[in-house]
Amino acid sequence: MLVDVLRCPGCERGSLRADRAGYICSQCSAGFPVIGGAAWLFRDPRGAAGEWRARLTLMLAELQADAAGTRAALAAPDLLPATRARLERLAAALEDHGQRVARLLEPLQVHLGAADRDTLRALRTRMPVSQGLTNYYVNIHRDWAWGEAENAASLDLLDTAGTEPLAGARVLVLGAGAGRLAYDLHRRHAPALTVAMDLNPLLLAVAREMFAGRRLELYEFPLAPRGAADHAVLRSLAAPAPADERLQLVAGDAMCAPFQPGAFDVVVTPWFVDIVEEPFPALATRINALVADGGRWLNLGSVAFAFMATQRALQFSLDEVLGIVEGAGFTRPVLREAVVPYMQSPASRHARLESTVAWTARKVASVAPPASRGPPEWIVDARLPVPVTADLQAHARATRIHAFLMSLVDGRRSLADIAQVLVEQRLMKPEDALPATRAFMLRMQEDAGRRINV
Numbered sequence: 001m002l003v004d005v006l007r008c009p010g011c012e013r014g015s016l017r018a019d020r021a022g023y024i025c026s027q028c029s030a031g032f033p034v035i036g037g038a039a040w041l042f043r044d045p046r047g048a049a050g051e052w053r054a055r056l057t058l059m060l061a062e063l064q065a066d067a068a069g070t071r072a073a074l075a076a077p078d079l080l081p082a083t084r085a086r087l088e089r090l091a092a093a094l095e096d097h098g099q100r101v102a103r104l105l106e107p108l109q110v111h112l113g114a115a116d117r118d119t120l121r122a123l124r125t126r127m128p129v130s131q132g133l134t135n136y137y138v139n140i141h142r143d144w145a146w147g148e149a150e151n152a153a154s155l156d157l158l159d160t161a162g163t164e165p166l167a168g169a170r171v172l173v174l175g176a177g178a179g180r181l182a183y184d185l186h187r188r189h190a191p192a193l194t195v196a197m198d199l200n201p202l203l204l205a206v207a208r209e210m211f212a213g214r215r216l217e218l219y220e221f222p223l224a225p226r227g228a229a230d231h232a233v234l235r236s237l238a239a240p241a242p243a244d245e246r247l248q249l250v251a252g253d254a255m256c257a258p259f260q261p262g263a264f265d266v267v268v269t270p271w272f273v274d275i276v277e278e279p280f281p282a283l284a285t286r287i288n289a290l291v292a293d294g295g296r297w298l299n300l301g302s303v304a305f306a307f308m309a310t311q312r313a314l315q316f317s318l319d320e321v322l323g324i325v326e327g328a329g330f331t332r333p334v335l336r337e338a339v340v341p342y343m344q345s346p347a348s349r350h351a352r353l354e355s356t357v358a359w360t361a362r363k364v365a366s367v368a369p370p371a372s373r374g375p376p377e378w379i380v381d382a383r384l385p386v387p388v389t390a391d392l393q394a395h396a397r398a399t400r401i402h403a404f405l406m407s408l409v410d411g412r413r414s415l416a417d418i419a420q421v422l423v424e425q426r427l428m429k430p431e432d433a434l435p436a437t438r439a440f441m442l443r444m445q446e447d448a449g450r451r452i453n454v
């Protein structure tokens with residue numbers, strides 16, 4: 001049963017019991033809802049729902065703006081008939097896509113027009129910045145439309161690394177995304193419980209529909225469309241069969257995982273350990289805390305810590321990773337490697353082959369995990385004063401200067417005029433002011449036209 005493995009992500013002590021509307025903590029009485037079919041087990045459930053709702057509102061506003069821009073492009077004289085047809089088709093798809101996504105995420109109760117697009121852009125939220133609603137959107141289509149060969153190759157590779165049976169086991173799939181690997185593992189091995197956890201409500205909503213055996217239509221927007229019809233492809237998504245009730249969805253943050261220590265016989269991390277913002281050594285101890293004594297950690301992915309580009313020491317290579325896993329209370333991982341197809345959409349000219357690593361490592365010692373990384377108290381409790389930290393003060397100064405510079409853009413001043421104001425205000429030396437102003441305005445110009453990560 002799902003409740004048997006749950007722990008309150010708020011106080012991190014109490015067990016959770018199910019009640020009519022969701023889950024209640026036995027210690028601190030905090031309540032956690034079920035949203036869109038997934039137990040919504042973020043430390044600050046209301047805040048997390050608010051953040052995702054704001055991102056969704058922004059995503060829908062961006063789609064509307066994109067559709068309007070595409071329609072506006074139709075006004076150009078001398079468009080080729082084929083270009084006109086492509087733009088018309090794309091604009092209609094963008095509008096329809098917005099409605100489909102809004103319906104799918106209806107449980108988040110998004111209010112269209114609740115704030116204008118500029119305000120939403122300015123205030124856009126900071127769930128992990130790298131983890132937007134649409135980041136792994138392409139995985140949805142790979143999982144449930146055209147990725148049969150890729151999905152099978154991933155499952156087979158994982159199986160060759162972790163050959164022990166899973167029957168009767170409690171399995172957690174961390175960063176389960178749209179859920180295909182969790183679903184396939186569950187169907188092939190029939191564990192007692194499989195929990196598919198992710199923090200992205202769009203992917204979870206797709207998983208919900210698939211696990212329930214329902215069919216869903218969503219657009220794919222391929223990276224490198226093959227032909228005119230491939231710029232927006234309406235795909236029909238479906239699982240081969242409904243999943244049983246022992247496959248469960250949890251919405252939550254792995255950095256504050258809502259589970260009892262040692263609750264799982266097997267923790268699976270598919271394409272996950274190298275995309276989170278936490279350094280791998282700390283993440284490995286978190287995973288240790290979730291695995292039962294003698295249980296296993298199964299990993300799949302290319303183990304490439306590209307996100308850590310500004311911290312070279314954290315861009316571990318595979319041999320370093322193996323040592324870190326051992327240091328985090330596991331046996332040395334048993335490795336299997338294979339080249340697997342990756343995101344080979346039939347509608348795209350872009351496709352990857354990924355030299356993929358699967359490992360299994362058994363837990364032999366308990367290692368204390370780092371403190372859970374949730375938002376600070378003043379973010380959770382809106383009545384607390386916002387502290388004046390040195391970082392915030394510095395950032396406030398920078399944003400005031402940005403705002404001041406932008407206020408100088410009036411359609412008459414040149415870059416040299418703006419730089420001159422900076423010098424007069426003693427904000428910069430004359431020799432620095434013009435290059436800095438030029439670089440800043442170029443960035444503003446690029447930011448203004450950029451599609452943002454929602």
Ligand SMILES: C[S@@+](CC[C@H](N)C(=O)[O-])C[C@H]1O[C@@H](n2cnc3c(N)ncnc32)[C@H](O)[C@@H]1O
Nearest residue numbers: 139175176177198199200252253254255270271
């Ligand atoms: C590269 S994708 C892999 C998804 C899926 N395992 C697959 O193979 O298609 C990484 C997944 O981790 C999820 N994720 C990222 N940070 C997370 C966190 N802190 N807690 C839970 N899930 C997270 C993302 O939403 C995304 O679905």
